[in-house]
Amino acid sequence: MRSLSQFYEFMDSIQTVRRMITGYYLMQAHHGRHVESLKNALAAMDDLPGDAVDKRLDAAGRPVTVTIDYERSELEKDVYFLTHSDEEFLDYLSRLHDGFAEEVERTVQFLRSQETHSFVSDRDGTVNNYCGRYRSSHQSVWNAAYLTQFVRAVPAVPVLLTSAPLFEEGLLAMSAMPEHSTNYAGSLGREYCDREGNRGALELSDEQERAIGKLNGRIDALLSRREFATFALIGSGLQHKFGQTTVARQDIHGSIPQELSAEFLKAIRSTVRDIDPEGVMFGIEDTGKDVEIMLTVEGGRRFTKGDGLAYLDEALGLRLADSPCLVCGDTSSDLPMVEKVVELGGRERTGAIFVTGDQELRRKVAEAADRSHFVSTPDALVAALHRVALERDDAGGRQ
Ligand SMILES: [Mg+2]
Structure with a gap:
């Protein structure tokens, strides 16, 4: 394995195994042998050229630094998870995060009080x-379980x-949860796949559909040029979302020369101007690392996950207007x-948990909802959700 594309294929193949193991785990039928394939995958990661987590891989002819801390640590957690008890696994997570046990405890308290x-x-x-790389952000077994x-x-x-797309190399491909366990929505809620496997999407006008088709074709053509091919592989890569396209122009290591990154941005801007000369159909947002080109709504406003949720409320039967939502x-x-959710269901029915240390964001969330809670890591939130699920199961068993 020498290239970033090979690494992505490797991660996809591990995901097939993870999905299977998660299924067995949930049926309490997992076997010690299952973990061997994950151990082998860890060894293969360690064999990649470069340091322990900073690997040097080829991305369409250009050497780039690929930090595989997420991929490696989630795989390590999976190996530990599958060979230890829940309690031991939580101890393992507490060794990774300061104040973990207290955070889980407080979150469980909050969840108990939230319908x-x-x-x-x-x-x-x-x-x-x-x-850091959307293409290898595969869900781990422990997290899926x-x-x-x-x-x-x-x-x-x-x-x-x-916000990621749903299909092809999107959210569903990254998931290790068994089919029919949850509804998924991608592209900020513009498209969904429900628990029964039904798919739906917010309707676009013919004009919008034509424009986005043209845009995607032109961006694919840009990325097929030798000098630009790397952009499809690094960082966010290329994501054809429903109603929006995201493409990377730099990674967190600055692997791409500044001039080339700027040239690529210029080429994208001129492509968008070509398709939408008045600038009424598309908005462009450049973060320096990614360029997002999205269809706008209502006179140029950016489509948000709130707009997506209003659509999903109907489509998935969330009943936000008359039932509590977390x-x-x-x-x-x-x-x-x-x-x-507050707009549709009212402040008292809404609970919010945010994983952030950003004080300004915490203040805004607390202002928007009466009931809010904060944690510092996804691991603490997921561990708390799991605890509450077990309590619910126990209570169900006693009835
Ligand atoms: Mg996020």
């Missing part, structure tokens, strides 16, 4: 640790809502979900 008809949660940075137990036991309607997120792009 949860619907559960709407962001994925990356919220219920899944954040990975714990989340599945929660969504099966607690909410009537769970939704995982992300919203989880980690960045300001998740705030519109809280605001939408």
